[in-house]
Amino acid sequence: MDFGLTDKVAVVTGASAGIGLAVARGLAAEGANLVLVARQAERLNEAAQALSSEFGVRAVGAAADIATPGGVDAVLEMTTGEFGGADILINNAGTGSNETIMEADDSRWQFYWDLHVMAAVRLARGLVPGMKSRGGGVILHNASICAVQPLWYEPIYNVTKAALMMFSKTLSTEVIKDNIRVNCVNPGLILTPDWVKTAKQLTEKTGGDWEAYLQSVADENAPIRRFGTPEELANFFVFLCSDKASYSVGSSYFVDGGMLKTL
Incomplete structure (x- = not known):
């Protein structure tokens, strides 16, 4: 099946390992060029070189902390400089937390808010104008089943992922007029x-x-x-990036092996 992704440009955050790397690999297999974003430059550049060699696409590493405005600016500058903009944004960067609400201080809340929510806001603000000029695009948010079915030991993760899910829904209604489709994926247990x-x-x-x-x-x-494997989840991301999912707008999809207990 041709997903129509050849020569598209995708920015993938948290792309040096795990889900992000699997999504990047899936997009590269379909002919998409890549801006891989993570903090560890050496591992990131190794991944970029490997994907370029295996699939014959252009892949560059953008070593940046996207929890900061400066880190986001660095990603935007590299994307513009290397490709003139992007067609796809995968907001995947994130990490679990472990705390109680009574014991976690403001700085801990702020860290996860910046990483899970503001990074997505800032990247969208920076990339949407270019997507509009290119005729449209796709933005996908990797949230979590914890956005709606929280785990007791990571309340901050639960709250910020729920906020990311709502940001995805709200953004989708604002940019669909520009042919930019926004959706959210809520994984369950991914190894x-x-x-x-x-x-x-x-x-x-x-x-x-x-x-x-x-x-x-x-x-x-x-x-x-x-x-689930990262590759199983990546297959779903690739589909949502494609023109085969052209009527999918503003939705949240659970890829969880049946873990969600509600309708």
């Missing part, structure tokens, strides 16, 4: 390097069977009884 790292830490003193721990998490939460 990222962070999950593996956490599982190894939690089982270090009890025998180290981290795989059994992850299986227990899947058994408890997902009727499919397994974690």
